[in-house]
Amino acid sequence: MNLESLTAKYPSERQSLRKLAELLSSSENQEFTLNRLSDLVEPNSKEALAGALGELVRSGEIKFVIRVISPRAQGGIKDFESIEQVPAVVYDRYTDTQVEVTAENLRLLYRT
Amino acid sequence: MTLLERATTLGVLSEYLKAKQLPHSAGSWEEMREKRVLPAISKQKLTFKDLFALLAEGEEFGRNHTFLYQAKQGEIKKLFDMARIRSIAKRLGHERALENPVLVDLPPQPTIVEIRGEHSSDRECRVIKVVERREERRFDSEKIQGNRVLREWVIDEVRAVNLARLHASGLLEIRIQSRANSTLYKTELNQMLTMLKDYVPPASFREISLTKAKHALWQNRVEKNRRVRFSDSIMRNDSGTTLLASTGGEQADLFRDSGASSSIDTFLRHGAYCDSSNIWWLPRKGVTEREIHMRLSGENNEFAITAACTRKEYDYVLNELRVFNR
Numbered sequence: 052m053n054l055e056s057l058t059a060k061y062p063s064e065r066q067s068l069r070k071l072a073e074l075l076s077s078s079e080n081q082e083f084t085l086n087r088l089s090d091l092v093e094p095n096s097k098e099a100l101a102g103a104l105g106e107l108v109r110s111g112e113i114k115f116v117i118r119v120i121s122p123r124a125q126g127g128i129k130d131f132e133s134i135e136q137v138p139a140v141v142y143d144r145y146t147d148t149q150v151e152v153t154a155e156n157l158r159l160l161y162r163t
Numbered sequence: 164m165t166l167l168e169r170a171t172t173l174g175v176l177s178e179y180l181k182a183k184q185l186p187h188s189a190g191s192w193e194e195m196r197e198k199r200v201l202p203a204i205s206k207q208k209l210t211f212k213d214l215f216a217l218l219a220e221g222e223e224f225g226r227n228h229t230f231l232y233q234a235k236q237g238e239i240k241k242l243f244d245m246a247r248i249r250s251i252a253k254r255l256g257h258e259r260a261l262e263n264p265v266l267v268d269l270p271p272q273p274t275i276v277e278i279r280g281e282h283s284s285d286r287e288c289r290v291i292k293v294v295e296r297r298e299e300r301r302f303d304s305e306k307i308q309g310n311r312v313l314r315e316w317v318i319d320e321v322r323a324v325n326l327a328r329l330h331a332s333g334l335l336e337i338r339i340q341s342r343a344n345s346t347l348y349k350t351e352l353n354q355m356l357t358m359l360k361d362y363v364p365p366a367s368f369r370e371i372s373l374t375k376a377k378h379a380l381w382q383n384r385v386e387k388n389r390r391v392r393f394s395d396s397i398m399r400n401d402s403g404t405t406l407l408a409s410t411g412g413e414q415a416d417l418f419r420d421s422g423a424s425s426s427i428d429t430f431l432r433h434g435a436y437c438d439s440s441n442i443w444w445l446p447r448k449g450v451t452e453r454e455i456h457m458r459l460s461g462e463n464n465e466f467a468i469t470a471a472c473t474r475k476e477y478d479y480v481l482n483e484l485r486v487f488n489r
Binding site: 078080081082083086087089090095096097124125126127154155160 | 345346347369370372374397399401402403405407436462463
């Protein structure tokens with residue numbers, strides 16, 4: 052993670068970006084929501100943190116996934132790279148049923 | 164009474180009558196009206212003004228999702244200054260809301276109906292109340308025509324009350340009335356923040372994450388003076404695993420199931436965190452004789468009180484939550 056260029060772009064997030072760099076360097080195959088990351092790195096602004104994460108996604112340092120979760124089991128059904136790829140209906144293996152995808156059963160994740 | 168039935172619950176009205184040392188128990192709205200409210204009015208122990216005040220309180224406390232923010236230290240005094248608030252209201256044409264509540268039922272646009280100073284737990288605060296017209300979908304029927312299933316929903320127009328309450332400490336609550344068809348409140352929250360941006364500029368505040376409270380409430384279950392019971396909880400870890408535990412019945416307590424409880428403890432010890440919970444604040448002497456249901460879910464700074472409650476009950480659970488969040 053290029054801490055310097057990110058800090059130059061988000062100077063008020065110097066401290067939280069340092070924490071983010073430490074977290075990402077020590078995490079392998081981990082996944083975080085924006086809320087979870089916000090708790091872990093305590094940014095001044097969640098929007099700025101989201102902006103910095105967007106930069107890291109674009110540079111390929113982390114991945115952004117949209118996960119459809121089972122409304123009953125809360126487990127992940129399938130991951131997608133963009134909202135356009137998310138189908139209207141998916142097969143929920145936890146319950147052996149077809150479930151309609153709504154905003155309520157989507158989870159946006161950053162993966163290391 | 165019909166308005167009261169819509170805005171509040173029998174429990175809240177009962178608590179209110181009790182606080183006035185009036186007969187208060189009733190098993191139905193009809194019984195409440197015939198045996199409690201009308202006799203109290205005829206004996207002049209209860210006035211219509213009291214009922215209007217209760218109606219206003221019923222609209223504001225409970226059945227809402229609250230989002231918590233803290234003002235930046237150097238800006239609290241300025242933000243809280245009533246003269247500044249008055250001047251903004253005049254500039255934006257909201258001065259009517261400063262004098263008396265503006266009476267609107269289903270306004271075409273969200274409308275600021277009241278701007279006032281008041282006290283919460285003996286401390287001063289500022290309140291801006293907004294009324295909006297919402298459309299809620301109610302499932303109506305299902306028909307089969309040939310090889311097609313047609314499901315119909317009726318669109319109901321609903322009066323929704325949202326408000327911002329700024330405390331002298333810099334704590335800001337944005338309360339959004341609960342919706343019937345969704346658990347997501349981002350749109351309504353952004354609408355409120357935009358509408359009130361001159362009074363409470365978003366850049367002057369930061370979110371208060373309630374993650375510490377979620378964890379501390381779970382730890383508090385073994386304390387002698389425990390405050391809550393859990394009915395369900397979702398724990399997650401950063402590997403993507405989810406642990407969901409919920410009780411069989413509404414009245415049951417997850418804490419009493421030592422197997423489930425210790426599974427969650429073990430998961431937490433291995434780096435998991437509490438993502439969401441349904442908790443019930445236990446009755447508290449001098450505050451309430453009933454349990455208050457709180458949903459801790461959604462955004463980090465969000466909680467919901469799912470049923471109507473009194474001001475005293477709301478302030479009690481808000482204060483307790485903040486103590487657990489330290």
